[in-house]
Amino acid sequence: MHNVEKYNYLKELSHKLRLRILELTYGVKKSGAHVGGGLSCVEILATLYGSILKFDINNPLDRNRDRFILSKGHGAIALYSVLEQVGFISKEELDQFEVNGYPYYAHASRNLLKGIEFSGGSLGLGLSYAIGVAILCKKENLNNHIYVLLGDGECDEGLVWESLMSAAHFNLTNLTVIVDCNGLQSDGYTSVIMNHSALSDKFISFGFNVIDIDGHDLNVLHDALKVKDLTRPNAIIAHTVKGKGVSFMENNKKWHHGSLTSDEYEQAVSEQK
């Protein structure tokens, strides 16, 4: 990406997302939120919604829209935040995050009018669904692209591999799978819980064009999402840091799902520049 203006916009967007994720987490008090995995995918979502995805908030059912399917459903806190920034969800609506009876809770529920394509939560299910969407969009020659965000812990699920196998089989050149590879899952390091050493090699062997990148580098992310292999499904292994941007959360499994005290919240906010 050689556009300074765009870069600054994405940087500012990422900054706003982090602040909002922290605010929402603090807002739910002791019940806590999936803050670590939300922070690790901030730049990925900012780049997608700020620069890559084709959508129109005034025409949310447009069949030619790009689809973003959040398979790592606990990243919903980040998804809501970016949907708020681009205008799908109002501030007043999102202020009701995890309030009884309101539709914004830990795992997003499909609502196309709010830009939510998929009801996430049960890991591994978003990719399979995306395969069906991609087959249909390709069959109907729609002018769009399907993006799916997986977690690296999520790749423990067998359904992920059934789905990956079918992506190449059906030659889904309109599909890009992004793995938010933050190296941690609920119980600890993915390398300890279930080691998927050489994740990229596995994707390559499943027929994907694969690129390994720094998932927090906006320039690199933008270029990786923009340039696609047109002969195969594409995958981006985005190496990220769980809890990115908050010193006491980074690489700490405690913050997979956690709650913030007022002191912690103040410190976390003060670290955002």
Place this chain on the structure above:
Amino acid sequence: MVVNNKLNSRVYSKLGQSGASFGVGLLEALKLYPDLIVLSADMSKTAGLDRFKSMYPDQFFNVGIAEQNLIGIAAGMSSEGKKVIVTAQAAFISMRSFEQVRQYMGYMHSDIIAIGIGAGFSLTFFGNTHYAIEDISIMRSIPGMTILSPSDAGQATKALVAATELNAPVYIRFTGTMNCPIVYNEDYKLEVGKAIQVKEGTNITIIATGSMVYNSIKAAEIVEKEGLSVRVIDMHTIKPLDIDILKKCCKSKFFVSVEEHNIVGGLGTAISELIASQNNFPTLLRLGVMDSFSHPGDYAFLLKQNRLQPEQIAEDILIKNKSII
């Protein structure tokens, strides 16, 4: 329109429920939804889909032996506005991919028709891994799911067409084997949620589903030799249950449910749940698989082992009759 008459019924019967439904019913469904899509988990030949595949190659997708992905892909396609029919063995579509069925078809209300072939004991010598005696129970527990269980091959073709017209998640279980018995020789209208009285009677009411409708008619004839009058109802829709027809029969001395399914969670359980909430309803004799696995053998052997042959059903009904003063 799928028409039932003596000749057609014989042809359907030869094909079995699955063969008739996919060979005949599907082509009828295509008239309603010309762009409908069929997916299979490596079961297209077994299901009788060869004809459809060769006629509409762009509308058929095989996802391999991957039932979980089968339902996920179908849900993605359904979200793009397509009518999608999926098929795999009943045991695997209900159990291997239960969570996918619950999530995509239940929670996300994807407009998918899931067809379980080889339900009950139809896979005979394949053994217990391949029997589906729990699928009704599993599917009943999912909010919003419609469950159809056709009683003969002609009804299986009608069930598929009726399901496509519902615009809702539907599970259809196919029981029996090829050359299955014929329940209906004349044409009739199949309405989802409206059970059919296939035999009149006043003393006892048998409520049967799937393959057990025919056996229940035969059982009723045996029981009637003892001077009793037995009504038989074809409960082809298990969810939603036709409560009205059961209310009309509530003067019966007792009810009998008969199903090629575990007595836990199936048709008998659904009727018990109704009885528990009603005043002045008769008691219920539940016949089916008595919460056990079976010793594999041919279809007749398995039905006999589980006391589901007409003479055995009749015997159990007469014992129950004697026990009520």
